[in-house]
Every structure is written in structure tokens, then in C-alpha cells.
Amino acid sequence: xxxxxxxxxxxxxxxxxxxxxxxxxxxxxxxxxxxxxxxxxxxxxxxxxxxxxxxxxxxxxxxxxxxxxxxxxxxxxxxxxxxxxxxxxxxxxxxxxxxxxxxxxxxxxxxxxxxxxxxxxxxxxxxxxxxxxxxxxxxxxxxxxxxxxxxxxxxxxxxxxxxxxxxxxxxxxxxxxxxxxxxxxxxxxxxxxxxxxxxxxxxxxxxxxxxxxxxxxxxxxxxxxxxxxxxxxxxxxxxxxxxxxxxxxxxxxxxxxxxxxxxxxxxxxxxxxxxxxxxxxxxxxxxxxxxxxxxxxxxxxxxxxxxxxxxxxxxxxxxxxxxxxxxxxxxxxxxxxxxxxxxxxxxxxxxxxxxxxxxxxxxxxxxxxxxxxxxxxxxxxxxxxxxxxxxxxxxxxxxxxxxxxxxxxxxxxxxxxxxxxxxxxxxxxxxxxxx
Numbered sequence: 444x445x446x447x448x449x450x451x452x453x454x455x456x457x458x459x460x461x462x463x464x465x466x467x468x469x470x471x472x473x474x475x476x477x478x479x480x481x482x483x484x485x486x487x488x489x490x491x492x493x494x495x496x497x498x499x500x501x502x503x504x505x506x507x508x509x510x511x512x513x514x515x516x517x518x519x520x521x522x523x524x525x526x527x528x529x530x531x532x533x534x535x536x537x538x539x540x541x542x543x544x545x546x547x548x549x550x551x552x553x554x555x556x557x558x559x560x561x562x563x564x565x566x567x568x569x570x571x572x573x574x575x576x577x578x579x580x581x582x583x584x585x586x587x588x589x590x591x592x593x594x595x596x597x598x599x600x601x602x603x604x605x606x607x608x609x610x611x612x613x614x615x616x617x618x619x620x621x622x623x624x625x626x627x628x629x630x631x632x633x634x635x636x637x638x639x640x641x642x643x644x645x646x647x648x649x650x651x652x653x654x655x656x657x658x659x660x661x662x663x664x665x666x667x668x669x670x671x672x673x674x675x676x677x678x679x680x681x682x683x684x685x686x687x688x689x690x691x692x693x694x695x696x697x698x699x700x701x702x703x704x705x706x707x708x709x710x711x712x713x714x715x716x717x718x719x720x721x722x723x724x725x726x727x728x729x730x731x732x733x734x735x736x737x738x739x740x741x742x743x744x745x746x747x748x749x750x751x752x753x754x755x756x757x758x759x760x761x762x763x764x765x766x767x768x769x770x771x772x773x774x775x776x777x778x779x780x781x782x783x784x785x786x787x788x789x790x791x792x793x794x795x796x797x798x799x800x801x802x803x804x805x806x807x808x809x810x811x812x813x814x815x816x817x818x819x820x821x822x823x824x825x826x827x828x829x830x831x832x833x834x835x836x837x838x839x840x841x842x843x844x845x846x847x848x849x850x851x852x853x854x855x856x857x858x859x860x861x862x863x864x865x866x867x868x869x870x871x872x873x874x875x876x877x878x
């Protein structure tokens with residue numbers, strides 16, 4: 444495909460997406476399915492007009508997916524409702540830690556015993572496929588900062604945290620393959636990659652987000668009144684927080700998510716409460732999709748959210764299109780398909796049930812959370828990260844095939860089931876809440 448054809452394809456898709464926004468909302472599928480279908484059409488699966496080689500372009504793809512995740516994690520963090528409480532955050536924390544560990548272990552065992560992969564490769568594959576995705580899961584995420592729905596909060600908060608909590612397992616897999624120093628008896632991995640990197644990432648994020656909230660609020664209140672570019676401030680916070688995390692070997696994804704959470708929480712303390720609170724008698728009704736709720740006073744988080752969501756949609760289109768452009772017909776091997784089905788039908792439900800055993804979460808919500816473990820851009824990033832850290836070519840090709848098929852099937856099965864299942868769930872919830 445020539446540059447002219449590539450620009451025509453991307454431009455045409457963007458125009459079609461913009462002009463058909465209302466129609467797409469009425470379709471029973473998500474936009475990601477359409478992007479994937481276009482990628483399969485122009486890629487080697489059908490017309491072979493375009494082929495993207497993820498092994499040769501792993502550095503580029505790592506950078507693209509990294510940026511997409513950072514923007515998405517920031518947008519997710521901004522939409523976290525306030526105030527933070529242990530009771531509300533307990534389930535997502537368990538999903539991002541205990542469920543993550545169970546998922547990695549089950550996928551690693553499957554890969555080792557049934558796919559005949561080395562143990563290190565199995566652990567690495569588990570870490571790649573375990574995190575749920577904040578980019579492709581927008582249909583089951585919090586719609587705006589005033590959205591208090593428990594199901595969407597749980598899925599959104601989990602996706603915000605588990606892109607960081609998967610990193611220690613990625614490093615463990617690389618270490619077992621001889622590509623990362625784990626230390627004697629794994630001590631360096633436990634202290635540096637787990638404890639230090641996690642706690643430092645959270646601390647950097649919380650301190651940076653709260654500091655920006657104080658500075659911006661003070662500037663706005665000083666005469667003469669200062670005009671702030673909230674979009675620039677949001678992007679600047681992402682860059683500073685992620686850069687600091689890389690300097691001190693902390694998990695930057697966790698840092699960016701918690702920076703956005705701290706920014707929002709601190710700003711709303713200044714404004715005197717949560718934005719656009721919903722009436723308690725209508726809190727159970729499914730809210731309509733919206734970009735963001737208006738703030739009672741100007742805030743960095745509120746002002747930058749719409750811009751971040753537009754960037755998120757653009758990255759979703761581009762990256763899913765590239766995924767479709769990588770696949771051949773013979774990419775759909777039985778190994779890859781069976782692994783993906785095992786991940787969706789066994790690993791995700793089992794890990795969710797294990798992490799929610801001690802909670803009071805209702806069974807309908809447990810079932811919905813157990814199904815909607817969308818895999819996507821996060822998995823692609825971790826795969827490219829591993830390749831850039833010296834993964835052998837034959838093993839890299841194997842993991843590329845397994846990962847891309849899992850992502851593609853997740854787009855298909857979760858993208859076709861999200862609207863009918865969410866509709867039934869809300870109908871059930873509304874019937875129970877009727878007097």
C-alpha cells in the first residue's frame with residue numbers, strides 16, 4: 444500500500460466515523476469490530492493491499508501502544524467517582540492483584556502443559572494476556588465523572604490499575620527466560636519490581652496529581668485571573684509523571700492513573716463536591732453516553748477530559764486497523780483459538796470468582812465482570828515491550844500469533860455481546876429497583 448492509499452484509507456475511516464457517530468451507537472456491535480473488519484479486508488487475510496509486520500516494527504508499535512495507554516489511563520483516572528473509600532475500591536484492587544495473579548498462573552500452566560512453551564514464556568504470555576484493556580472497553584466503563592454505577596466502576600477501576608500490576612509478571616517471565624535479572628531466589632524481583640516499583644509509582648502519581656491541582660487552583664484564584672490551557676496541563680502531567688517513573692524504575696502506568704485520580708479528587712475538594720450529581724431516585728437508570736459532565740468551576744481534569752477521549756478514539760481506530768492488517772488466514776491456528784477461548788471461558792470467570800469470594804458483590808455483577816475481561820492494546824504493548832527486551836525471534840513469532848488472535852477474538856466476542864448483555868443487565872436492575 445502506497446502512502447497515498449494509506450492516507451486515503453485513514454482519512455476515509457475518520458470521515459466515516461465522524462459522519463456516522465449516531466448510526467454506530469444504534470448498531471449492535473462496537474466500532475472496534477468495524478475497524479478490525481476493515482483491517483482484515485485490506486490486509487493479507489483478504490485483499491493484501493496492506494501488511495503490518497509487528498516483529499519488524501516492534502519499536503514503533505511499542506511507542507504507539509504506550510502513548511495510547513497513557514492517554515486512556517489518564518482519562519480513566521479522571522472519571523473515578525469521589526470520595527475514595529476502602530469499601531468501594533476493595534473489589535477493583537482484588538481484581539487487579541489477586542485475579543491478575545490467578546490469570547497469569549492459569550495461562551502459564553496452559554501454555555506450559557498444552558502448548559509446550561517454556562515456563563518463562565508461559566508466565567510472560569500470562570502477563571501479556573491477563574490485563575483488561577482501558578482503550579477497547581469503553582462500552583463497559585464509567586461514562587462521566589458523576590457515574591456511580593458499581594459494575595462500570597469495577598471494570599473501569601480494574602482496567603486502570605491492572606496495566607501496572609501486570610508489569611511485575613512481565614518482568615518475571617523475562618527473568619525466567621534469562622532476559623531480566625531476578626536476583627538470588629527472586630529477591631531482587633520481589634523487592635524492586637514488585638514492592639518498590641508499585642509503591643513508588645502510586646506515590647509519584649498521587650503527589651504529582653495533587654500538586655498540579657493545588658497549583659492550578661491557586662493560579663486561577665490570583666488576580667488578575669489566569670487562563671490555563673487544561674489540555675496542555677493534562678498532557679504535561681502525563682509526561683512528567685511517566686518520565687519520573689521511568690527515572691526511578693517505578694511503574695509509570697500506575698503512576699499516570701493515580702495522578703489523574705489524585706488530580707480529580709483534589710480539584711473536587713476545592714470546588715465543593717462532585718460534578719453533576721445525579722438525583723438519588725434516578726441513580727439506577729442507565730445514563731446516556733456523554734463526553735464529560737460540566738464542572739461547577741474550571742478544573743484541569745474536567746477541561747482536558749473531552750480532548751483525551753478524542754485522542755483515545757483515534758488511537759483505537761489506528762491500532763485496531765493495524766491488528767487486522769497483521770493477520771493471515773493461517774494465523775487462526777487451533778492453538779491460538781483454543782487459548783483465547785480458555786482465557787475468556789475459564790480463566791477470566793475463575794479468577795474473578797476467586798478474587799470476589801470475600802466481597803458482598805452481587806452475583807449478577809460477578810457474572811458480568813467475569814465475562815467482560817476485554818483484551819486489547821495493553822496486551823499488544825506488553826508483547827512489543829518483551830520483543831524490544833530481547834525475546835528470541837521464534838518465540839516472539841509464536842507469542843505474536845497467540846496474542847493477536849486473543850485480541851481479535853476479544854474484539855469480536857465482547858464487542859458483539861456488550862450491548863445486548865448490558866441491556867439485559869440494566870433491565871434486570873431496573874425491575875428489581877421498581878417499587
